[in-house]
Amino acid sequence: MTDIQTAPKTGSNADVAAGVAQYLTPVVHELIALAVNGKQAHWHVRGANFIAVHELLDEVVAHAQGWSDLAAERVVALGLPIDGRLATVASKTGAENPKLGFLPYDEAIAGVVAQIDVATEKVNAAIDGLAELDPTSQDVAIEIRRGLDKDRWFLFSHIAVK
Ligand SMILES: [Fe+2]
Numbered sequence: 001m002t003d004i005q006t007a008p009k010t011g012s013n014a015d016v017a018a019g020v021a022q023y024l025t026p027v028v029h030e031l032i033a034l035a036v037n038g039k040q041a042h043w044h045v046r047g048a049n050f051i052a053v054h055e056l057l058d059e060v061v062a063h064a065q066g067w068s069d070l071a072a073e074r075v076v077a078l079g080l081p082i083d084g085r086l087a088t089v090a091s092k093t094g095a096e097n098p099k100l101g102f103l104p105y106d107e108a109i110a111g112v113v114a115q116i117d118v119a120t121e122k123v124n125a126a127i128d129g130l131a132e133l134d135p136t137s138q139d140v141a142i143e144i145r146r147g148l149d150k151d152r153w154f155l156f157s158h159i160a161v162k
Contacts, residue, residue: 016134017079018080020074020075020080020133021075021080021082023125023126023130023141024072024074024075026092027067027119027122027126027144028071028075029084029089030093031064031065031067031068032084033119034061034064034095034112034116035064035065037097037098037111037112038060038061038112041098041108041109042061044108045104045108046103046105047104047105047106049105053108053109053158056158057108057112057155060151060155063151067143067147068084070143071141071144078137094121095118096115098111099111105159109155109156109159110159112155113152113155116151116152116155117152119148120148120152123148126138126141127141
């Protein structure tokens with residue numbers, strides 16, 4: 001059997017991998033929480049603009065799932081495992097548990113926007129912390145930030161008056 005290292009030798013070392021995991025793991029946790037709670041909102045939103053908000057929430061969920069995968073696989077590509085288990089996510093997320101049951105569309109949107117804001121805090125910390133440590137991983141965080149900003153805008157515009 002060929003003796004091959006699990007992590008690439010160039011552009012990577014144990015300290016860089018550990019630092020990347022430190023910054024991207026909270027991002028993964030918040031994006032998984034956003035995906036789960038975004039689906040809850042998708043199922044329970046009611047009121048004006050129902051179909052638009054219902055469908056938009058599904059897009060937000062799909063994006064959050066894709067970005068959690070992107071961030072998690074960056075950590076794994078550097079040779080470290082990631083803990084994306086449900087119990088871990090539930091214990092680590094800073095997002096509030098959404099209200100149970102049906103919600104008027106403005107409350108449902110405000111709740112998901114608040115979750116995006118929590119995720120964005122973790123993404124911002126990753127952008128700052130990874131700038132010198134590993135610009136390639138910082139690029140992952142920047143891509144996620146750009147997408148979260150857009151989804152926040154799409155959601156918020158349903159309830160903003162100005
Ligand atoms: Fe659905």
